[in-house]
Amino acid sequence: MKHDIQLTVNGIPRNLTVTADDTLLRVLREELHLTGAKKGCGEGECGACTIIMNGEAIRACLVLAVEANGADILTIEGITPPNGITRVQQAFIEADAVQCGFCTPGFVMALEAELRRNPRATAADLRNALGGHLCRCTGYEAILQVTETLATSATRPKNTKKRA
Amino acid sequence: MKVVGQSILRADAREKVTGQTLYIDDLQFPGMLHARVLRSPHAHAFIKAIDVAAARKVPGVRAVITGRPEEQDLGGGVYPLVGACIVDQPPMAMDRVRFAGEAVAAVVAESVAAAEQALKLINVTYQKLPAVLDVREAMAADAPLIHPDLGNYQMAKGFHPKPGTNIFHHYKLRKGDAKKAFKTCDVVLEQEFSYPHMSHVQLEPHGALARWEPTGGIDLYSSTQAPFVVRGYLARAFRLPLARVRVRAPAVGGGFGGKSDYTVEPLTAYIARHLPGVWVKLILEREEMFTSSVVGRGVCGSYKIGAKRDGAIVAAQVKYLLNAGGYGECAINVAVGGGQNSPGAYRIPNIMVDSYAVYTNRVPVGAFRGYGHPEGNWMSERMMDQLARELKMDPVELRLKNAYRAGDKNAIAQRLHPAQGDLPRCLREAAKAVGWKKGASNVTRTRTGIRAKAVCSFMKSPVQATNAQVSALLKFDEDGGAALIITTCDMGQGSATVYGQIAADALGLPLEKIRVLRDPDTSLFPSDWQTIGSKGTYTGGIAIIRAAEHAIEQIRTTAAKGLGVPRARVRYENGVITTGGKKRYPLHLFTNGYVRPDGRTIGGPVLGYGVYTPDLQIPGIPKPGLQEGQGKVSASWTFGAQAVEIEFNPKTGRIKVLQLVTAMDAGRIINPRLARGQTVGGMVQAMGQALMETMIYSPEGVLRNPRLTDYKIPSLEDLQDTDFKVIFVETPDHKGPFGARGLAEHSTVAIPACLGNALANATGQEIYQLPIKP
Ligand code: FES
Ligand code: FES
Numbered sequence: 001m002k003h004d005i006q007l008t009v010n011g012i013p014r015n016l017t018v019t020a021d022d023t024l025l026r027v028l029r030e031e032l033h034l035t036g037a038k039k040g041c042g043e044g045e046c047g048a049c050t051i052i053m054n055g056e057a058i059r060a061c062l063v064l065a066v067e068a069n070g071a072d073i074l075t076i077e078g079i080t081p082p083n084g085i086t087r088v089q090q091a092f093i094e095a096d097a098v099q100c101g102f103c104t105p106g107f108v109m110a111l112e113a114e115l116r117r118n119p120r121a122t123a124a125d126l127r128n129a130l131g132g133h134l135c136r137c138t139g140y141e142a143i144l145q146v147t148e149t150l151a152t153s154a155t156r157p158k159n160t161k162k163r164a
Numbered sequence: 165m166k167v168v169g170q171s172i173l174r175a176d177a178r179e180k181v182t183g184q185t186l187y188i189d190d191l192q193f194p195g196m197l198h199a200r201v202l203r204s205p206h207a208h209a210f211i212k213a214i215d216v217a218a219a220r221k222v223p224g225v226r227a228v229i230t231g232r233p234e235e236q237d238l239g240g241g242v243y244p245l246v247g248a249c250i251v252d253q254p255p256m257a258m259d260r261v262r263f264a265g266e267a268v269a270a271v272v273a274e275s276v277a278a279a280e281q282a283l284k285l286i287n288v289t290y291q292k293l294p295a296v297l298d299v300r301e302a303m304a305a306d307a308p309l310i311h312p313d314l315g316n317y318q319m320a321k322g323f324h325p326k327p328g329t330n331i332f333h334h335y336k337l338r339k340g341d342a343k344k345a346f347k348t349c350d351v352v353l354e355q356e357f358s359y360p361h362m363s364h365v366q367l368e369p370h371g372a373l374a375r376w377e378p379t380g381g382i383d384l385y386s387s388t389q390a391p392f393v394v395r396g397y398l399a400r401a402f403r404l405p406l407a408r409v410r411v412r413a414p415a416v417g418g419g420f421g422g423k424s425d426y427t428v429e430p431l432t433a434y435i436a437r438h439l440p441g442v443w444v445k446l447i448l449e450r451e452e453m454f455t456s457s458v459v460g461r462g463v464c465g466s467y468k469i470g471a472k473r474d475g476a477i478v479a480a481q482v483k484y485l486l487n488a489g490g491y492g493e494c495a496i497n498v499a500v501g502g503g504q505n506s507p508g509a510y511r512i513p514n515i516m517v518d519s520y521a522v523y524t525n526r527v528p529v530g531a532f533r534g535y536g537h538p539e540g541n542w543m544s545e546r547m548m549d550q551l552a553r554e555l556k557m558d559p560v561e562l563r564l565k566n567a568y569r570a571g572d573k574n575a576i577a578q579r580l581h582p583a584q585g586d587l588p589r590c591l592r593e594a595a596k597a598v599g600w601k602k603g604a605s606n607v608t609r610t611r612t613g614i615r616a617k618a619v620c621s622f623m624k625s626p627v628q629a630t631n632a633q634v635s636a637l638l639k640f641d642e643d644g645g646a647a648l649i650i651t652t653c654d655m656g657q658g659s660a661t662v663y664g665q666i667a668a669d670a671l672g673l674p675l676e677k678i679r680v681l682r683d684p685d686t687s688l689f690p691s692d693w694q695t696i697g698s699k700g701t702y703t704g705g706i707a708i709i710r711a712a713e714h715a716i717e718q719i720r721t722t723a724a725k726g727l728g729v730p731r732a733r734v735r736y737e738n739g740v741i742t743t744g745g746k747k748r749y750p751l752h753l754f755t756n757g758y759v760r761p762d763g764r765t766i767g768g769p770v771l772g773y774g775v776y777t778p779d780l781q782i783p784g785i786p787k788p789g790l791q792e793g794q795g796k797v798s799a800s801w802t803f804g805a806q807a808v809e810i811e812f813n814p815k816t817g818r819i820k821v822l823q824l825v826t827a828m829d830a831g832r833i834i835n836p837r838l839a840r841g842q843t844v845g846g847m848v849q850a851m852g853q854a855l856m857e858t859m860i861y862s863p864e865g866v867l868r869n870p871r872l873t874d875y876k877i878p879s880l881e882d883l884q885d886t887d888f889k890v891i892f893v894e895t896p897d898h899k900g901p902f903g904a905r906g907l908a909e910h911s912t913v914a915i916p917a918c919l920g921n922a923l924a925n926a927t928g929q930e931i932y933q934l935p936i937k938p
Binding site: 019021022026029030033035036037038039040041042043045046048075076077080085089092093094096098099100101102103104105108127130131132133134135136137138139140141142143144 | 171173174176177178179180181182183184185186187189190192276277364365366367368369415416417418419420447449450658837838840841842844845846847848849871872873877878879880881883884888
């Protein structure tokens, strides 16, 4: 069964024909060639496929394309300003929180979503936003550092302590 | 020297944080088709019949392929068996399956969904055989044979299979006379150990994209650490000259050894062969990463140690049994590396190691970060703590007393050079960092539990062939910059960044002038063995420095001829040429031939070539093998020590890891930040192996937890209480590039033993099996 759906992806309206069991992840990657979101597990267990749908971080491998009909979608390709990078991306580079990079777009998108929702997010908020995101390379030290940096640079005075 | 030693930002970080890096599954080609694979549900069975008629009829399906002998026949009864050290695996099961998850048939279709639908319609008739899962059972005289043809397999020299059994290699190491020496010891202890099978869980699953060329060759992309090795496997299996096989590697989303040797490449090439001229993509699902690709570890064995009252270790005897799964190629050298290094980082005059690689009906085992070392270390370092207890010695002091020092001959008769690292210092640094108190119990009680510490040694060498060469090219641009072409698969370890730093300093040029190519291609790149064993910085770095020297020679020659001065007068420094006078000539005048005022051009484009060839001979050992295991050496060793502090809650049984410490002598550190990242990442992987990861099989040999829901790896939440300390003791290597040695795997080696020892200290409970379950 084919379905016609309409999405806004990174600000561009898209009309697509999909099957009932097509995931949003497959459609983004294979039909729209937005390969920034990765498939690490296909069952919601790794976070590599995280994108922003209607303002919220979601796992695109768990959403059917038909469920996303009418949605406003932002992928990592859409958050990156033409001649620069976002604060989150910068923090990842500076903390060396990127090794193989396969998990990175998912982590970046989760933090982007949280900071857009809550610009004064604390480090704890940001860590919560990363629940269920797996990284096999970094050992998370540098990623935890990113959450500290982003919280510190937020407007509210820092009230977090990483290690109790 | 300007950039070596600095924490330069990772060269590919910006691409990665913006999602632009292309991995295998991101590649698409016009007309590309998708393959999915039918997997055996049985661990051991004959394939009696396969019915594919219904599957062929599914809309969108372009081919259904089985592994039946008549389909695999390359002509004249020649089959595409894969292997180099032991040639024992067809790309797809032929007439029997040897593990649950083995490929039995494949569908190629216009979409993954169509392929999957068709898979369900394939009907396979199996005749079950008894499954052998346990390594000791597999070694028993009456065990069912998993490879009855073992005696007929092609094998490389130096391997010792036992036809008529499941043992496909027996590695022996004999130094001194351990049997006799035990009799002279005051204390002799012996224990059995095990280290289960585990998955690498690279976040990126294996995948390949293959096209059979009209000329009969293979063009293939793969997520691999070893493009040249893969090319060799494909060429041998499909009986092609190397020139007819091209292997390219896009960015690799995590390797950890699991993408060395071969993964899905032979299978993908075999499938694509049925549809010549079409790109066929095969990407494994996460479940297949557990059930159907190479996995890691799977070792059990025993360690016997003998010492004098004063703590001097006199003898060690190790049995190392590798439960290698259904096929042997990727495992066979793990048994060698494990065997060589299992006695530990101590001068022990009498050593006896028997390491066996054994077929079982489990998922095949291959390289996994640490390559045999963590398994041996788990045994030897647990024993060291027990020996210390028995002798009533401080465990750190016992280690210091026996630690390898410069001038010692190691287990395989290699004399350790003073510039090869300082293990005692690493031990002291690790002990200090973790807060070890000499002579004390190092156990304290707090409100929330029992805190305990442990310190262990490690050593690691790349287990490499004597012809494991690396070559590098520096191809100069007209503006005096250069492209560095060297086959390194940067899976996140940062080698492209480090190589750029080495090249920049070797040439005295700013980093911006060097482009490090990151997409190896066996048809364009100079030869390299493979990116494994933490050997990249060391061997690749040497090749780069030599390429730079070669380039500078060419530049000087062109300058001498062009400027009409004797060559001896031409000096090159930091991208500037001088000829004895004041005048400074910029480099770019000479990199693409020097153009004289009259327009005549002298010399050509500069292409620097450098090669690293291992120098693995030992003086005094004319031929390896005079005494078993003596003289087969590695180019470089890295020594270090690790320490942990845990808090154990006796009520909940929970282990909180408070500190993870590594003090390692990796020689000069080229990029401290990247080196720390590697080290921390390795420690956390090892922590996962020690505390949570294990593959669980049913009695029939079917994996019970092939998903991330049931196979847990460390998550961010698990590390929030953990403090990391990384100390680099930098004794410059006498041969390494700018004094560097390898470091990428090392931090995985001793963490499990540290955790086991700390828990034993906390609870008195001795643990010999991983994962640790208090
Ligand atoms: S691919 Fe979606 S969570 Fe892993
Ligand atoms: S950087 Fe490789 S998985 Fe996170």
